[in-house]
Amino acid sequence: MGKKRILLIGTGGTIxxxxxxxxxxxxxxxRQLLRYVPDISGxxxxxxxxxxxxxxxxxxxxxxxxxxxSIQEGYGQYDGFVVSHGTDTMAYTAAGLSYLIQNSLxxxxxTGAQKPIGYDTTDSKQNLRDAFTVxxxxxxxxxxxxxxxxxxxxxxxxxxxxxxxxxxxxxxxxVGMVQDGRLIQYIxxxxxxxxxxxxxLDAKVALLKLAPGIECGVLEYLLEHNSALVIESxxxxxxxxxxxxxxxxxxxxxxxxxxxVVLTTQVExxxxxxxxxxxxxxIKRNLPILExxxxxxxxxxxxxxxxxxxxxxxxxxxxLFYTPIACDIISVLEGGMNG
Numbered sequence: 012m013g014k015k016r017i018l019l020i021g022t023g024g025t026i027x028x029x030x031x032x033x034x035x036x037x038x039x040x041x042r043q044l045l046r047y048v049p050d051i052s053g054x055x056x057x058x059x060x061x062x063x064x065x066x067x068x069x070x071x072x073x074x075x076x077x078x079x080x081s082i083q084e085g086y087g088q089y090d091g092f093v094v095s096h097g098t099d100t101m102a103y104t105a106a107g108l109s110y111l112i113q114n115s116l117x118x119x120x121x122t123g124a125q126k127p128i129g130y131d132t133t134d135s136k137q138n139l140r141d142a143f144t145v146x147x148x149x150x151x152x153x154x155x156x157x158x159x160x161x162x163x164x165x166x167x168x169x170x171x172x173x174x175x176x177x178x179x180x181x182x183x184x185x186v187g188m189v190q191d192g193r194l195i196q197y198i199x200x201x202x203x204x205x206x207x208x209x210x211x212l213d214a215k216v217a218l219l220k221l222a223p224g225i226e227c228g229v230l231e232y233l234l235e236h237n238s239a240l241v242i243e244s245x246x247x248x249x250x251x252x253x254x255x256x257x258x259x260x261x262x263x264x265x266x267x268x269x270x271x272v273v274l275t276t277q278v279e280x281x282x283x284x285x286x287x288x289x290x291x292x293x294i295k296r297n298l299p300i301l302e303x304x305x306x307x308x309x310x311x312x313x314x315x316x317x318x319x320x321x322x323x324x325x326x327x328x329x330x331l332f333y334t335p336i337a338c339d340i341i342s343v344l345e346g347g348m349n350g
Contacts, residue, residue: 013056014054014055014056014147015055015056015090015091015146015147016055016056016057016058016088016089016090017055017056017057017058017089017090017091017092017093017143017146017147018057018058018059018060018081018082018085018088018089018091018092018093019041019044019045019057019058019059019060019092019093019095020041020060020062020078020081020082020092020093020094020095021039021040021041021042021044021059021060021061021062021064021095022062022063022064022065022067022070022074022078022094022095022096022097023037023063023064023065023066023067023096023097024037024065024066024067024095024096024097024098024101024123024124025037025097025098025123025124025125025126025127026044026095026096026097026122026123026124026127026128026135026138026139027039027040027041027043027044027064027095027127027128028066028127029127029129030127035127036066037064037065037066037097038064039128039129040059040061040064041059041060041061041095042059042061044095044128044135044139045057045059045139047128047129047135047136048136048139048140050140051139051140051143054140054143054144054147055090055091055143055146055147057143058089060081062074062077062078062081063077065097066097066099067096067097067098067099067100067101067104067123068097068099068100070096070097070100070103070104071214072107072212072214072316073214074104075104075107075108075111075212075313076111076210076211076212078094078104078108079107079108079111079112079208079209079210080210082108082112082119083112083208086117086206086208089117090117090146090147091117091118091119091120091145091146091147091148092117092118092119092120092146093120093121093122093139093142093143093146094108094119094120094121094122095122095123095139096121096122096123097123098123098124098125098157098169098177098178099169101121101123101155101167101169101178102155102167102168102169102178102307102309103309103312103313104121105121105153105154105155105162105164105165105167105309106164106165106167106307106309106310106312106313106314106339107212107313107316107317108121108153108164109152109153109163109164109165109310109313109336109337109339110209110313110314110316110317110336110337111208111209111210111212111317112153112206112207112208112209113206113207113209113336113337114152114204114205114206114207115151115152115153115206116151116206117151117206118145118146118147118148118150118151118152118154119146119152119153119154119164120142120143120145120146120154120155120156121142121153121154121155121156121164122138122139122141122142122155122156122157123135123138123157124138125173125174125175125177134158134175137159138156138157138158140189140192141156141159141189142156144189144192144194145161145187145189145194148194148196150186150187150194150196151200152164152200152337153165153337154186155167155178156189157177157178158175158176158177158178159188159189159190160178160180160185160188161185161186161187161188161189161196162178162179162180162185162186163180163183163186163200163337163338164337165306165307165309165310165336165337165338165339166180166181166182166183166307166310166338166339167179167180167181167307167309168181168279168307168309170279179279181279181280181307182280182281182282182305182306182307182341182342183305183338183341184197184198185197186198186200200337200338209317209320211320211321212316212317212320213238213239213315213316213319213320214316215236215237215238215239215319216237216238216239216240216241216312216315216316216319217233217234217236217237217239217240217241218240218241218243218308218312219233219240219241219242219243220243220277221242221243221244221245221250221251221277225251227257227258227261230242230258230261230262230265231261231264231265234261234262234264234265234268234270234272235265237270238270238271238315238319238323239270239271239272239273239315239319240265240270240271240272240273241272241273241275241303241308241311241312241315242272242273242274242275243275243276243277243308244274244275244276244277244283244291245276245277245278246276246278247276247278247282247283247284247285247287247291248274248275248276248283248284248285248291248302249274249285249289249290249291249294250262250274250290250291250294251290252290259293259294259298262294262298262300263298266298266299266300269323269325271301271315271319271323271325271328272298272300272301273300273301273302273303273311273315273332274291274294274300274301274302274303275302275303275306275308275311276303281305282303282304282305282306282342283302283303283304284304285302299325299329301328301329301332301333303340304340304342305340305341305342306339306340307339310339310340314331314332314336314339315332318331318332
């Protein structure tokens with residue numbers, strides 16, 4: 012049996028950056044990246060395309076669609092895909108691709124680096140080797156591979172800004188590891204028979220992180236100008252009760268106007284549970300809001316963009332939101348499908 016054929020999709024990021032007058036900027040193409048790791052040719056056969064060269068701070072949902080489209084166009088020709096990407100928004104892109112490309116029977120691997128590939132001390136080369144090892148394996152689905160860890164695309168979050176241990180798997184175990192070129196798989200997520208590609212997103216999904224004393228006018232503005240609002244609340248979740256303005260009433264007005272509201276937590280681990288405190292239970296009991304439970308904020312945002320491109324009917328939105336996709340949600344509590 013011959014070598015697997017893998018497509019490397021370049022998008023920019025630190026891995027492809029060189030120092031300019033104003034700091035690091037993405038300059039290298041995907042083909043130029045491979046020149047630094049010629050030994051990867053022993054793992055698989057590789058073709059390259061360069062979609063764009065962006066610092067990932069500048070990557071938006073429209074770029075997720077372009078990446079997904081390039082994978083769809085090459086899906087019949089290749090055994091796997093590697094996307095080289097900046098680390099700052101890689102978890103968002105991984106989540107976005109998890110909804111745009113569902114039940115992939117082939118591995119779709121995102122990777123990048125904390126140091127450019129031309130640096131003497133860089134994690135770029137090893138991350139690329141590991142990514143191609145996974146892409147040429149029998150694994151399936153969208154994954155993020157970094158510092159030896161294999162993380163589900165819906166569960167990744169950047170948790171370190173500088174160190175090589177940049178990403179963590181939130182509320183879900185890592186899927187496996189790559190150690191000295193050897194793939195060790197711990198979990199085999201279920202793959203369904205048919206891979207499904209989607210070609211649209213509603214990017215008008217806003218995120219509000221609550222802070223002590225924040226005025227509800229901010230929430231009202233975001234609800235007015237977006238299709239949906241994700242509120243990162245405190246602890247297990249809830250909305251503040253101030254004399255100066257009612258968050259409850261502001262959310263109710265947004266819901267009455269047909270908007271979607273999701274409550275989640277700013278706390279990284281263990282998820283939300285609105286039933287615990289009065290500030291959460293009264294909202295959950297009386298308003299048709301959605302609760303994120305153990306989902307990451309990155310996955311919540313991307314999932315809403317995907318759902319709202321398909322339907323805005325409240326019950327259908329709720330049903331899709333609470334339907335697990337790529338292991339994105341597992342702790343839906345009894346009565347979770349509020350509304």
